[in-house]
Amino acid sequence: MTEVLRIENLHKSFGANHVLKGIDLVVEKGQAVVLIGASGSGKSTLLRCVNFLETPSDGRVWLDGTLVGHQSNGAMDYRESDLIPIRSHVGMVFQHFNLFPHMTARQNVMEGPRTVLRLSKAECIERGEKYLRKVGLAEKMDAYPSHLSGGQQQRVAIARALAMEPRLMLFDEATSALDPELVGEVLQTMKDLADEGMTMLIVTHELGFAYSVSDKILFLHQGLIHEQGTPDEILVRPSQTRTREFLRGHATFRLPDAEF
Amino acid sequence: MEHTWDFSSILASRDLLLVGLGNTIRLGVLCLVVGLTAGLFVGAARYSRNRLINWPATAFIEVFRNTPALVQIMWFFFAFPIISPFQIDAFTAATLGLSLNTTAFCAEVYRGGIQSIHKGQWEAAKAIGMSYSQQMRRIILPQAIARMIPAFMNRAVELMKMTSLASVIAFGELMHQAKAISTYNFNPIETYTVVALIFFIMIYPMAMVVQRVELHLRRSDQ
Numbered sequence: 001m002t003e004v005l006r007i008e009n010l011h012k013s014f015g016a017n018h019v020l021k022g023i024d025l026v027v028e029k030g031q032a033v034v035l036i037g038a039s040g041s042g043k044s045t046l047l048r049c050v051n052f053l054e055t056p057s058d059g060r061v062w063l064d065g066t067l068v069g070h071q072s073n074g075a076m077d078y079r080e081s082d083l084i085p086i087r088s089h090v091g092m093v094f095q096h097f098n099l100f101p102h103m104t105a106r107q108n109v110m111e112g113p114r115t116v117l118r119l120s121k122a123e124c125i126e127r128g129e130k131y132l133r134k135v136g137l138a139e140k141m142d143a144y145p146s147h148l149s150g151g152q153q154q155r156v157a158i159a160r161a162l163a164m165e166p167r168l169m170l171f172d173e174a175t176s177a178l179d180p181e182l183v184g185e186v187l188q189t190m191k192d193l194a195d196e197g198m199t200m201l202i203v204t205h206e207l208g209f210a211y212s213v214s215d216k217i218l219f220l221h222q223g224l225i226h227e228q229g230t231p232d233e234i235l236v237r238p239s240q241t242r243t244r245e246f247l248r249g250h251a252t253f254r255l256p257d258a259e260f
Numbered sequence: 261m262e263h264t265w266d267f268s269s270i271l272a273s274r275d276l277l278l279v280g281l282g283n284t285i286r287l288g289v290l291c292l293v294v295g296l297t298a299g300l301f302v303g304a305a306r307y308s309r310n311r312l313i314n315w316p317a318t319a320f321i322e323v324f325r326n327t328p329a330l331v332q333i334m335w336f337f338f339a340f341p342i343i344s345p346f347q348i349d350a351f352t353a354a355t356l357g358l359s360l361n362t363t364a365f366c367a368e369v370y371r372g373g374i375q376s377i378h379k380g381q382w383e384a385a386k387a388i389g390m391s392y393s394q395q396m397r398r399i400i401l402p403q404a405i406a407r408m409i410p411a412f413m414n415r416a417v418e419l420m421k422m423t424s425l426a427s428v429i430a431f432g433e434l435m436h437q438a439k440a441i442s443t444y445n446f447n448p449i450e451t452y453t454v455v456a457l458i459f460f461i462m463i464y465p466m467a468m469v470v471q472r473v474e475l476h477l478r479r480s481d482q
């Protein structure tokens with residue numbers, strides 16, 4: 001197995017607020033790893049340290065076996081010129097989509113290949129169409145984001161990230177801002193990606209989804225990975241009290257085995 | 261009081277008025293172009309994290325926004341030549357006053373427009389690997405400028421009106437020409453009426469366009 005992402009002893013503080021207190025994590029090629037944890041536990045911060053939207057306060061990050069940044073006097077030094085190629089190889093999907101509202105779906109998806117990868121016009125158009133088709137939006141290529149439903153917007157955002165042909169995809173609560181009836185289409189798109197072997201690091205509160213797609217689940221608590229294991233180990237037979245409390249909170253109201 | 265309107269003397273001095281109109285337009289357009297261009301740089305400077313860049317830009321903006329344009333024009337005409345080695349004619353003084361004033365105004369519009377763009381737009385652009393200048397050029401400015409256009413257009417309208425301030429330093433724009441014509445012909449009623457009309461005919465269509473654009477942008481923002 002090849003490692004796509006390795007994180008060692010990652011710390012992140014915002015002023016006096018010590019959010020991440022030494023995270024170790026490995027994601028192997030083709031794995032889908034899910035991160036769960038209470039609000040404010042640092043899930044987003046951890047994800048954002050992976051593509052360097054936040055600069056880690058301490059620790060090391062390797063992508064595809066290469067250490068990101070330069071070491072100077074034992075600490076890491078991150079230059080924007082080193083981070084840009086990293087970000088172009090790591091896709092990110094945000095809770096609030098963050099599509100570019102002045103561009104059509106197709107232009108949104110073509111923007112990275114065009115501006116960052118500097119591909120030819122024909123290649124950009126090809127990628128735009130390929131990835132919009134992949135997320136099931138062949139019919140909406142020329143629509144502006146404001147004319148799309150939340151679920152469609154999020155799928156365009158996924159296509160936008162995929163068009164960079166990333167080694168790793170990060171999902172930060174990709175369905176939390178959606179109306180309940182639109183959640184399914186986005187989760188399905190994500191599941192299809194996982195089934196195709198995309199390497200993914202996912203923050204989600206959709207535990208059923210986490211159970212069915214993930215190879216490994218991490219429970220983040222007080223800045224540390226409190227418990228980790230297979231979906232069964234974490235979601236069905238958690239060994240730690242904190243993990244159980246967290247899961248109980250998520251499973252207070254449940255349907256009996258319904259037949260839809 | 262009875263007044264018999266008589267526009268014949270105005271018709272006779274129409275060349276003087278035309279010169280004035282030309283000067284008004286020249287001054288207004290020049291100050292707008294300078295203000296829009298220089299404002300972008302001053303606005304960017306004010307946005308900078310470097311204090312040596314940020315502080316002078318802030319001081320410039322505050323000074324020019326918080327003193328009357330009339331005072332600025334007078335200062336450049338009467339005070340500036342004394343403390344500097346430059347000879348300054350009325351046109352230059354008026355241009356300096358109004359264009360620096362407009363620069364300060366536009367700088368704030370640029371800054372406000374850019375700050376009005378949600379942080380998620382920067383992040384999304386950054387996350388696909390764009391550099392700062394690519395984020396700015398491709399994602400932020402196109403959205404921000406659309407929001408700035410009404411403010412800039414309103415400024416253009418204001419600026420056309422402000423050109424009349426240059427009459428106090430005897431720059432030959434419309435208002436100054438009118439003063440000359442009315443003193444010479446003893447016809448202030450007709451002269452100033454005509455000048456008011458000229459301004460109205462020039463500015464009203466601009467204001468209408470601004471309204472249209474504002475309405476259009478508000479609709480397309482939804």
Ligand SMILES: Nc1ncnc2c1ncn2[C@@H]1O[C@H](COP(=O)(O)OP(=O)(O)OP(=O)(O)O)[C@@H](O)[C@H]1O
Pocket residue numbers: 014017019037038039040041042043044045046
């Ligand atoms: N840019 C920032 N500046 C200061 N503090 C921050 C910043 N980003 C996050 N924090 C703080 O870091 C902590 C963890 O935030 P984070 O957003 O990572 O949590 P989370 O697990 O993603 O929560 P949620 O489930 O609500 O999204 C919080 O206390 C938050 O206030």
Ligand SMILES: [Mg+2]
Pocket residue numbers: 043044045172173
């Ligand atoms: Mg979060």
